[in-house]
Amino acid sequence: MTNEVYDLTVIGAGPAGLAAAYEAHRNGIKKILIIERDKVAGGILNQCIHNGFGLHHFKEELTGPEYAARFIQMVKSTDIELLLDAMVLDIHADNSNAREIKTISAVSPTTGYREIKTRAVILSMGCRERSRGAIGIPGTRPAGIFTAGTAQRLINCEGLMVGKRVVILGSGDIGLIMARRMTLSGAKVLACVELMPYSGGLTRNIVQCLEDYNIPLYLSHTITDIIGKNRVEKVIVSKVDENKNPIAGTEIEFDCDTVLLSVGLLPENELTKNAGIKTDPRTKGPFVFENRETLTSGIFACGNVVHVHDLVDYVTEESEICGKGAALFLNQNQDPKSSFISVSTDQNISYTVPQYIHKNCSEKLIGIFFRVRKVYKESCSITVYKIENGAKTKLASFKREHMAPGEMERINLVPSMLTQNDASEIQIAIETENGGAK
Ligand SMILES: Cc1cc2nc3c(=O)[nH]c(=O)nc-3n(C[C@H](O)[C@H](O)[C@H](O)COP(=O)(O)OP(=O)(O)OC[C@H]3O[C@@H](n4cnc5c(N)ncnc54)[C@H](O)[C@@H]3O)c2cc1C
Incomplete structure (x- = not known):
C-alpha cells in the first residue's frame, strides 16, 4: 500500500465487497483497495459450510466457502489490493462536493492507525445478528x-x-x-x-x-x-x-x-451514520439509487449493509451493479443525481431497494427488490403506479402465485417507461385478483 490516492476503497471483503471491487476493476478502475477486518476474505460465507449457494449466479450448487473462494480468486487475478486484519473506524466525506477526496481511517495490528485517501467508497460491511x-x-x-x-x-x-x-x-x-x-x-x-x-x-x-x-x-x-x-x-x-x-x-x-x-439481522451501519450518510429506517441501511450510490455523492453501498438479502446470489448481482455504478462515477465527471424518481410503497410492502432511480439511468432494466409484510397464498399482482398530485396512474403489473415476508421479491422495470410517463414518484402496491388491496 502506498500513500497515493485510491480511486476506490471498498470496506468489507464479504461476497458484496469482492464482487463490487471486481466489477469496478472490469469497468476500468485501476487503483482499488479492499479493507477487511477479518484475517481472511469471504465474509460470513466462510462459516456457511452447507450447500445451496450459487444456484442462480453460477448455476451450480456450492458451499459458502466455495462460493466465496471463486470471488477471492477473481480478485486475486487482478491488481486490486486486499488489506486484511484492518478495521475501518471512520469515513470523512463532504456531501456538498461529490469530487472531494474522501478520507478513511483504519487500524490494524501490522500497519497501526492510518488514513487512506480515496475518490470513491463502497460500503459492504454486511450485517450483524440481533x-x-x-x-x-x-x-x-x-x-x-x-x-x-x-x-x-x-x-x-x-x-x-x-x-x-x-x-x-x-x-x-x-x-x-x-x-x-x-x-x-x-x-x-x-x-x-x-x-x-x-x-x-x-x-x-x-x-x-x-x-x-x-x-x-x-x-x-x-x-x-x-x-x-x-x-x-x-x-x-x-x-x-x-x-x-x-x-x-x-x-x-x-x-x-x-x-x-x-x-433478525441488522445492517452494520455505524460507519455510515457517523459519516452523515442518510439511512432508511425501514431497511436500516443507506438510501440508495438504482446504481447503489447513497445520498452522499461518491459513496456507494451493496449487500447486507443495504438490506438483508436471503440469497448470496442476489448480493452478487447487487454488488456488480454497485461496482459498475462506482466505476461510472469515477470515469465520468458529472453528478448524476440532478433529477430522480422516488419509489414508495403501499401498506403491504415493508420497503424497496433502490429507493430512488436516476432519470438519466443508462440501464435497460432496473430491478426493484422488496419484501411483503404478510403471506399471500393465492394469485395476486404487484402493481406499479405513477403518483402525481395524489392521483395514481397504473404503469405496469406483475402476477405472483405466492409471496412471503421471508422471501425477497423483485420486479424489473424498463426506465424508459418511467421517463416517458414523466414520473417523479412511483408506488409499488400489492393487489389481489379482484383488484382490491389485500
Ligand atoms: C449466519 C448466516 C447464514 C447464511 N446462510 C445463507 C445460505 O445458506 N444461503 C445463502 O444464499 N445466503 C446465506 N446467508 C446470506 C449471505 O451469506 C449473505 O447475504 C452474504 O454473506 C452477505 O454478503 P455481504 O458481503 O454483504 O456481508 P458479509 O458476508 O457479512 O461481509 C461483510 C464483511 O465486512 C467486514 N466488515 C464489517 N465492518 C468492517 C469494518 N469496519 N472494517 C473492515 N471490515 C469490515 C466483515 O468482517 C465481513 O467480512 C447467510 C447469512 C448469515 C449471516
Whole structure:
C-alpha cells in the first residue's frame, strides 16, 4: 500500500465487497483497495459450510466457502489490493462536493492507525445478528444462550460443540440451518419457536432443515422464560395472541441446555451514520439509487449493509451493479443525481431497494427488490403506479402465485417507461385478483 490516492476503497471483503471491487476493476478502475477486518476474505460465507449457494449466479450448487473462494480468486487475478486484519473506524466525506477526496481511517495490528485517501467508497460491511438484549427475553442469564450465527461459527470454524438439547427461537434461515447443523452434529433440537404466524425463512429451508428431521415448528409462540443458574436448564414457551402477547395457560416446558437465537439481522451501519450518510429506517441501511450510490455523492453501498438479502446470489448481482455504478462515477465527471424518481410503497410492502432511480439511468432494466409484510397464498399482482398530485396512474403489473415476508421479491422495470410517463414518484402496491388491496 502506498500513500497515493485510491480511486476506490471498498470496506468489507464479504461476497458484496469482492464482487463490487471486481466489477469496478472490469469497468476500468485501476487503483482499488479492499479493507477487511477479518484475517481472511469471504465474509460470513466462510462459516456457511452447507450447500445451496450459487444456484442462480453460477448455476451450480456450492458451499459458502466455495462460493466465496471463486470471488477471492477473481480478485486475486487482478491488481486490486486486499488489506486484511484492518478495521475501518471512520469515513470523512463532504456531501456538498461529490469530487472531494474522501478520507478513511483504519487500524490494524501490522500497519497501526492510518488514513487512506480515496475518490470513491463502497460500503459492504454486511450485517450483524440481533441478540437477547435486543428483544428482552425474561429469565436468568446462564451460559448456553447463543445467537445462531455465533453457534454456526463456533461449530463450523472453531470445531466446538455448543450444546446437546436445543431450543431455537426464530425461524429465519440461519435458525433453520442451525437446527439441521445441530442435529447432524449429534444434538437433539426440541423445537423451533416462531413469534409470527409464518416462518421468516425460505420454504426450501423449512422442508430441508426442519421437516426432514422431524423438528417441530411452533408458529405464533415465543420464549417467555429462560431458567438456569450456571447453564440453561429449562425454557418456557408460550402461545401468543394476534398482538403477539403471550397467552396465559399455554406454557410448554422444554428441558434443554442451549438456546439459539435467530431473531433478525441488522445492517452494520455505524460507519455510515457517523459519516452523515442518510439511512432508511425501514431497511436500516443507506438510501440508495438504482446504481447503489447513497445520498452522499461518491459513496456507494451493496449487500447486507443495504438490506438483508436471503440469497448470496442476489448480493452478487447487487454488488456488480454497485461496482459498475462506482466505476461510472469515477470515469465520468458529472453528478448524476440532478433529477430522480422516488419509489414508495403501499401498506403491504415493508420497503424497496433502490429507493430512488436516476432519470438519466443508462440501464435497460432496473430491478426493484422488496419484501411483503404478510403471506399471500393465492394469485395476486404487484402493481406499479405513477403518483402525481395524489392521483395514481397504473404503469405496469406483475402476477405472483405466492409471496412471503421471508422471501425477497423483485420486479424489473424498463426506465424508459418511467421517463416517458414523466414520473417523479412511483408506488409499488400489492393487489389481489379482484383488484382490491389485500
Ligand atoms: C449466519 C448466516 C447464514 C447464511 N446462510 C445463507 C445460505 O445458506 N444461503 C445463502 O444464499 N445466503 C446465506 N446467508 C446470506 C449471505 O451469506 C449473505 O447475504 C452474504 O454473506 C452477505 O454478503 P455481504 O458481503 O454483504 O456481508 P458479509 O458476508 O457479512 O461481509 C461483510 C464483511 O465486512 C467486514 N466488515 C464489517 N465492518 C468492517 C469494518 N469496519 N472494517 C473492515 N471490515 C469490515 C466483515 O468482517 C465481513 O467480512 C447467510 C447469512 C448469515 C449471516
